[in-house]
Structure formats: structure tokens, C-alpha cells
Amino acid sequence: MDNHPIPSLLKSIVTITSSFFFFFSIALPQSYAQENNAYSACSQPYSCGSVTNISYPFWGQNRESFCGKSGFQLMCQNHLNTTIQVGSQTFNVLQIDQTGFTMRLALPESSYNLCPPNISNTSLSGSPFSFLPNTVQNITVFYDCPLQISGINSFKCQNNSSKQAFYVNGAQLQRASGFDRCGYRVQVPVSVDIPLDSLKNALDKGFDVKYDDPDCENCKASGGICGTNQNNSSTFSCYCHDGTTNSDCSASRTKNSKRNKVMKLALGFLATGVGLPLLAVTICKNKEKIWRFIKRKIGNKKEDRKIETFLQSQGPLALERYSFSDLKKMTDSFKVKLGEGGYGVVYKGKLLDGCEVAVKLLHEANEDSEEFINEVASISKTSHVNVVTLLGFCIEGRRRALVYEFMSNGSxxxxxxxxxxxxxxxxxxxxxxxxxxxxxxxxxxxxxxxxxxxxxxxxxxxxxxxxxxxxxxxxxxxxxxxxxxxxxxxxxxxxxxxxxxxxxxxxxxxxxxxxxxxxxxxxxxxxxxxxxxxxxxxxxxxxxxxxxxxxxxxxxxxxxxxxxxxxxxxxxxxxxxxxxxxxxxxxxxxxxxxxxxxxxxxxxxxxxxxxxxxxxxxxxxxxxxxxxxxxxxxxxxxxxxxxxxxxxx
CATH class of the missing domain: 1.10.510.10 (Transferase(Phosphotransferase) domain 1)
Incomplete structure (x- = not known):
């Protein structure tokens, strides 16, 4: 009985049927199952801390992440502070103007009155924000300076009275001397219309940044609610009464009609008994390739889940999440190779704001996610002039990459x-x-x-x-x-x-x-x-x-x-x-x-x-x-x- 062909045949039928539905489920558009539950979840504005009447692209607190956009998560403290992570730093959010697409940010006082400071040079590179033109100036703050140095605009450090610090604007910096003996030097932005007689006052008043929201206008005009794909946070979604699209609600009904026709055709194909024999022949001819494909898919999904679980455990990270197409654009299809190590190849790239970056494309053969997790877990917790800055990352199937600040003189x-x-x-x-x-x-x-x-x-x-x-x-x-x-x-x-x-x-x-x-x-x-x-x-x-x-x-x-x-x-x-x-x-x-x-x-x-x-x-x-x-x-x-x-x- 052990060699009887019936059990083997039944096993083959189960395998073929399972494979059919597996590939069929892959082939269906993801948004077919993603109906309009998100429409009601994201339709009402919300409040976060002291900021009210907020909507897409912002999210946070009890607001679902798919109601907002990567890089726009707000942290809420009752009716007190509202904060956001930009780059490696946390800023207080003083106000948001969603009509003009601007936001006023300020550094927390605890971050700049300490020696050594808890901040580094303020940069918006790799974030969705940029400085509002003609409204911001940089001042340089020198920390951990010997008491023998004297100069204008000095202040004592909160946690070390034996040290002092100085701050100067651009013009004063040209005349500054002796500050090379200080331990730390950072640049921070302030509004151009704020007097510099007090560092605390200048930084507490904050500075203005702008952001773009090009995908959302058509969606809102068609009666939809803006958000991001629940399975891929880098993809825009327009939530409509009758479904979800990636553009606006005028196409929603047409797309749903086409999907219904595809579903009916596929189910009819299966019901007639034509599909399974054809599928069986195909699988028998390509069973080794299909099995390797399934094993790779399962392995990748396992590692992807491991990485996603890790990222969620870290809370809000001050890192931009890029798609692989973003990396191709910023590196001109990986044109300039900077170097190669045991874990990947590094290419030169450029962000939209012109800032040069180094893109480390991890080897696909390295299926273990430890390298990626170690890098993000450790370097995202750092902010120091002698530690390289991680700006963002990419996870897309087997493709994983890390985006760093560019170091022009190499290693x-x-x-x-x-x-x-x-x-x-x-x-x-x-x-x-x-x-x-x-x-x-x-x-x-x-x-x-x-x-x-x-x-x-x-x-x-x-x-x-x-x-x-x-x-x-x-x-x-x-x-x-x-x-x-x-x-x-x-x-x-x-x-x-x-x-x-x-x-x-x-x-x-x-x-x-x-x-x-x-x-x-x-x-x-x-x-x-x-x-x-x-x-x-x-x-x-x-x-x-x-x-x-x-x-x-x-x-x-x-x-x-x-x-x-x-x-x-x-x-x-x-x-x-x-x-x-x-x-x-x-x-x-x-x-x-x-x-x-x-x-x-x-x-x-x-x-x-x-x-x-x-x-x-x-x-x-x-x-x-x-x-x-x-x-x-x-x-x-x-x-x-x-x-x-x-x-x-």
C-alpha cells in the first residue's frame, strides 16, 4: 500500500491546488482587499499635544500610520509639547500651517544647554523638510571651552560650571579666534528676525521649514482622503467611499469593475477544470524553479518580518525610508562606485536638494538581516561629529540599502x-x-x-x-x-x-x-x-x-x-x-x-x-x-x- 499511486496523486493535487491559489493571490492587486475602512479612520482631523486640526501627511498618537506619511510622525504629550524627529534630532513643533505647507520647529532647551551637547549640526538632509528661504540663519555654538577663552555671547553649561560655551553668527564667526580649543562645535538654525542677545530666546522662537504634498491635492478634490498603502508605507493611497486607488476617486469605480471581471474570469477558469490541468503541466516542467522561488519568498518574508519588527520596536526613527527606485535615481542607476566591503557595495548619490550621499547596497547573497539591524540599531542612536550620520534606508524584497552622509576623502x-x-x-x-x-x-x-x-x-x-x-x-x-x-x-x-x-x-x-x-x-x-x-x-x-x-x-x-x-x-x-x-x-x-x-x-x-x-x-x-x-x-x-x-x- 505504501507504493500505491493514489496517495501520491492526492498529494500532488493538493500541492498543485495550493500553488494555484498561492500564485493567484500574488497576482491579484493588493488594493483589491484593501477596501474603504481607512476612509473613515483617516477622515477626521485630530489634535496632538498643543497642535490642533491636523491631517495628512501628519500622524501619531492614536492616528494610524497609514493616515500619514513617512517622516511626518508627531509625538504628543497631552496638551503640552508636540515633537517630531527630523534627521537624528528631536524638535518641538510650535505650529503647523497645512495651507501653506510650512511648520515652525524649535530645539528643546535640554539639548543645547549641556556640555557636551546632545545635538549635532542641524541638517534637514534626507528628511521631507527644507528651510524656508530667506527666513533662517545659522549660528555656530562652541561647547566645552576652557575658561581662559573670552569673547562675546558666552553662557555657562547647565551640567558643568567649570566649562563655558559661546555662540556667534556668520559675520562674527569670520572674526572668531581661539575657539579651536573648544571640545565641540555645532551649527544650529534660528530665524533671521530674532535678536541674538540670548541663545535661549533665539532657539526657543524656532525656525520655519516647508514641505511638499503634491499627491494629495487631486485625491482631496475628488472627495477622497489622503494616506499611504497599508502594506507599503512609501506608496501614496487615496481612500474613497468605494475603495482605494493610488491617484484619485474618479478612477475608483472603473478599477473595481475591472477587478471584479478579473476575479470572475479566474474563478470560472478554475471551475471549468481547465485551469488545474494546465497548471499541473506547468508546475511539473518547472518544479525545481518554482520550489526555489517559494523557498526564497518564504525566507525573504521571514527576514523582512524580522526587520519590520525591529524597526517598530525602535519607535520613531529619524531616518528616511527610500524605495529602490529612489536609490536608482539618486545614484544615476548606481553609476559611480566608491568602494566595496564584505557586506555590500557603496555608490555615490545625490538627494533632491543637491546634498551628496553614499548609498551602501547590501549583498543579496547575505540573507541574514543582522548587518542591517546592527547598523540601524547602533548608528541611529548616535549624534557626534566623529561618527558618520545615517540618513535613511531601503527594504524592498531582497534589496536592502543604507544611505549615509558623503565623505569626500574616502577612507x-x-x-x-x-x-x-x-x-x-x-x-x-x-x-x-x-x-x-x-x-x-x-x-x-x-x-x-x-x-x-x-x-x-x-x-x-x-x-x-x-x-x-x-x-x-x-x-x-x-x-x-x-x-x-x-x-x-x-x-x-x-x-x-x-x-x-x-x-x-x-x-x-x-x-x-x-x-x-x-x-x-x-x-x-x-x-x-x-x-x-x-x-x-x-x-x-x-x-x-x-x-x-x-x-x-x-x-x-x-x-x-x-x-x-x-x-x-x-x-x-x-x-x-x-x-x-x-x-x-x-x-x-x-x-x-x-x-x-x-x-x-x-x-x-x-x-x-x-x-x-x-x-x-x-x-x-x-x-x-x-x-x-x-x-x-x-x-x-x-x-x-x-x-x-x-x-x-
Whole structure:
């Protein structure tokens, strides 16, 4: 009986029938089932906090998201404040003019009276808003300034009376001096008609922004209610009495009539018994392709649900959600490639307002959503001059992408790696510039470790992930391997080794050395410092053509340490031409060697690293010798360990 053809035939019929209805349901327009329940849900204006009589594109509180538009969610606090997330910042909403498509925003006082501030440069890039022309001016605020500096428009910081801050307008900024000693500098917008005698008054009065609403006019004129598709928030929907369209209600009845005809024809086709035999033949001929298609669809849906659940758990994010067609437009069909990494390819793009961006298109082969979630979860919580800004993202089937601010000078890697003979296409950075990059990266990493509400461990600090703007200011990027933990947690648990060989702390792959913590990032930073000094890529250790023998071949910092231990001023730095440059190189070497101590507890924190970089060379102690610089294994065995570790990443 087990081999009887009847059970097999019944199974085939069930499979074919299920497949038919599966493909049939895919083929039907989504809006066929999306009737006019949304019409009544979105038809009445609502109030949010102190702002009343609000409608599309705004939504929030008890207002369904499909009644509004992405980027227009309002947060309501009874009859008090109304706030909105724009970029990485939260603004108070003072008023909304839906007739003129304008809105007045203001920074919360708690965000700009602290040192260091909770704000960064105010930018509307990647948001649906733009500054109202001829109504806004930028002022520059200098925070965390030494008390010795004097100047106009100063104020004390609420949380640190030993520090002070200054603010100047554009004209005053041209004459400003001495403010390069301040810790932070940000630009914030104010109305041009507000006097600058008080920073609080100028910022509390707010500034005006505008937005566009081109899709909604025809819908409202035809008697419809504007909203977005309940299954795709990036698609406009016009909710009508008798259904839903993507334009206006005049086409609603015609479309519903056509859909009814399609449904009747399809059901008649099935009822006559003609459809199933034809479908069976098609499936039998293409069963492998169809099965792969179904598996891929199910897998993608699972990952998509995982991402959507994560996004909802984060609450309102200050990120724009783009469609894939948006990405093609902004990158000119991915014309200019900036670089490529293990998780995706980065292309140059431009937003509608002319702002340049970098679009990271994640590899479709990477079906796991961890890279995407890590990036959004970590970087969306940051706002720092030395951390790259994430502007938006795209999720569309297997296509996933991240949109960042554009860094015109690319990564640090191309400036410190040894160039091929005759290659003059990449400029050589001065030692002072390298020193400033080292300090800026340390500030950014210190912020990630203790400046956020949640501690962020990067786990992939290396020159490739340090981006440089037009003035060579560094910004930490690529948070795909990042881990988040509370500030109370010092040791974290990771399931697999993560990072790039040559920069990974030993405790990440050898648990007997110690626990994984923020000190693991310190190690990676130290290896990067030593690479900046010597121009020897950490990932090239043990490669053919390297000089040295024994353990020196596999751990180049040992040579630097031996020179320091012998009292030599020459630490093997490249291109040093003066005593000042040699002092910078020596200081970076000593700090780097402290950072790569094998035992995590012996490494400094990033706060201490910043102090050491500002101190004189003579005040720094020579660090202990990292004992892993002399492995007991033979060169071939040590190379095997590195290769084995690399295969686990």
C-alpha cells in the first residue's frame, strides 16, 4: 500500500491546488482587499499635544500610520509639547500651517544647554523638510571651552560650571579666534528676525521649514482622503467611499469593475477544470524553479518580518525610508562606485536638494538581516561629529540599502597603506593631520563607549572604517558588527568571533585571556595607530615579502617596542622630517602599544587614551611588553592559528 499511486496523486493535487491559489493571490492587486475602512479612520482631523486640526501627511498618537506619511510622525504629550524627529534630532513643533505647507520647529532647551551637547549640526538632509528661504540663519555654538577663552555671547553649561560655551553668527564667526580649543562645535538654525542677545530666546522662537504634498491635492478634490498603502508605507493611497486607488476617486469605480471581471474570469477558469490541468503541466516542467522561488519568498518574508519588527520596536526613527527606485535615481542607476566591503557595495548619490550621499547596497547573497539591524540599531542612536550620520534606508524584497552622509576623502586606509611605486594618485597626509585623525577617532570611540544612553561596541575599528571629510576630519563608520549593551555591563557575550584579522583583540577569539568588553575596541584602535605610524598593514602580517624573522615577522609592533625599550627616538615611522613630527610619531606609538596590551585590564580606556594623546611624550610611561608578541609556536603554526581564526569570521 505504501507504493500505491493514489496517495501520491492526492498529494500532488493538493500541492498543485495550493500553488494555484498561492500564485493567484500574488497576482491579484493588493488594493483589491484593501477596501474603504481607512476612509473613515483617516477622515477626521485630530489634535496632538498643543497642535490642533491636523491631517495628512501628519500622524501619531492614536492616528494610524497609514493616515500619514513617512517622516511626518508627531509625538504628543497631552496638551503640552508636540515633537517630531527630523534627521537624528528631536524638535518641538510650535505650529503647523497645512495651507501653506510650512511648520515652525524649535530645539528643546535640554539639548543645547549641556556640555557636551546632545545635538549635532542641524541638517534637514534626507528628511521631507527644507528651510524656508530667506527666513533662517545659522549660528555656530562652541561647547566645552576652557575658561581662559573670552569673547562675546558666552553662557555657562547647565551640567558643568567649570566649562563655558559661546555662540556667534556668520559675520562674527569670520572674526572668531581661539575657539579651536573648544571640545565641540555645532551649527544650529534660528530665524533671521530674532535678536541674538540670548541663545535661549533665539532657539526657543524656532525656525520655519516647508514641505511638499503634491499627491494629495487631486485625491482631496475628488472627495477622497489622503494616506499611504497599508502594506507599503512609501506608496501614496487615496481612500474613497468605494475603495482605494493610488491617484484619485474618479478612477475608483472603473478599477473595481475591472477587478471584479478579473476575479470572475479566474474563478470560472478554475471551475471549468481547465485551469488545474494546465497548471499541473506547468508546475511539473518547472518544479525545481518554482520550489526555489517559494523557498526564497518564504525566507525573504521571514527576514523582512524580522526587520519590520525591529524597526517598530525602535519607535520613531529619524531616518528616511527610500524605495529602490529612489536609490536608482539618486545614484544615476548606481553609476559611480566608491568602494566595496564584505557586506555590500557603496555608490555615490545625490538627494533632491543637491546634498551628496553614499548609498551602501547590501549583498543579496547575505540573507541574514543582522548587518542591517546592527547598523540601524547602533548608528541611529548616535549624534557626534566623529561618527558618520545615517540618513535613511531601503527594504524592498531582497534589496536592502543604507544611505549615509558623503565623505569626500574616502577612507583612511588609502592614505596610510603603502602605495605602489609611481602611484601619485593619493596624497600623503602630514603628521599633524594623522595626529588630528587619531585624536578625532579617539573622541568618536569614547563617545560610543560612554556618551550614548546605550554603550556601543564597534568590533571593527580599522583604517577602512574611518572616513574623512573634505577637511580630513575623521568619522567612524560601518557598524555591521556592532553590539549594544547597557553602561552597567562591562563584559558582554558574543556567539562568534567578529572583526578583521590583525585588528581583533585576543580575548575575542581566546576566552581564556579575558572577557570581551569595550577594551576590545581599544585594542583595535591601538593596532590602527601603529599602522598609521609605520604604514604596515596589520592584515599583512606574515605575508610574503615582509622583512624580519621569527616572531617579528608575525607581530610587527614588537620591532617598535624594542626601539622604545632601547631608548631610541626612531620608532620606525615613515616620512619623519622634523623633531615635531618625530614626537608625534613616538607619542602615537607609545599610546598604540598601551592599547594592544594582551590583558584587557592593562589597556587604557578611550578617555585615558585621549588624555595620553594630549600629553607630552616625556610624561608617558613605556608600556609593558605584550607577551603575545613572542608566540611559543613556530611561524608555520602561528600562521595556521591566524588562518583558522580568519575562517571563523
Amino acid at each position: 583612511l586606509e588609502k592614505f596610510i597603506s603603502k602605495k605602489k611605486p609611481g602611484d601619485e594618485s593619493v596624497a600623503t597626509l602630514s603628521w599633524d593631520t594623522l595626529y588630528q585623525i587619531a585624536k578625532g577617532t579617539a573622541r568618536g570611540l569614547d563617545y560610543l563607549h560612554k556618551g550614548c544612553n546605550t554603550r556601543i561596541l564597534h568590533f571593527d575599528i580599522k583604517p577602512h572604517n574611518i572616513l574623512l571629510d573634505e577637511k580630513y576630519h575623521p568619522k567612524i563608520s560601518d557598524f555591521g558588527l556592532a553590539k549594544l549593551n547597557t553602561k552597567e555591563e562591562s563584559i558582554i557575550s558574543i556567539s562568534n568571533a567578529r572583526g578583521t584579522i590583525g585588528y581583533v583583540a585576543p580575548e575575542v577569539w581566546n576566552k581564556s585571556i579575558g572577557g570581551v568588553s569595550h577594551k576590545s575596541d581599544v585594542y583595535s584602535y591601538g593596532m590602527m595607530l601603529l599602522e598609521m605610524v609605520g604604514g604596515q598593514k596589520s592584515t599583512n602580517i606574515g605575508s610574503e615579502g615582509s622583512s624580519g624573522s621569527g616572531s617579528e615577522l608575525y607581530f610587527p609592533p614588537l620591532m617598535m617596542y624594542k626601539k622604545l625599550e632601547a631608548g631610541s627616538d626612531d620608532v620606525g615611522a615613515r616620512g619623519v622630517t622634523s623633531d615635531e613630527e618625530n614626537e608625534i610619531a613616538k607619542k602615537m606609538t607609545m599610546v598604540g602599544l598601551w592599547c594592544i596590551q594582551t590583558i584587557p585590564a592593562q589597556r587604557p580606556t578611550m578617555s585615558r587614551v585621549m588624555e595620553m594623546l594630549e600629553a607630552s611624550v616625556d610624561s608617558l610611561e613605556i608600556p609593558p611588553k605584550p607577551f603575545m608578541s613572542s608566540p611559543s609556536t613556530s611561524p608555520s603554526e602561528f600562521s595556521f592559528i591566524l588562518t583558522s581564526f580568519q575562517s571563523t569570521l
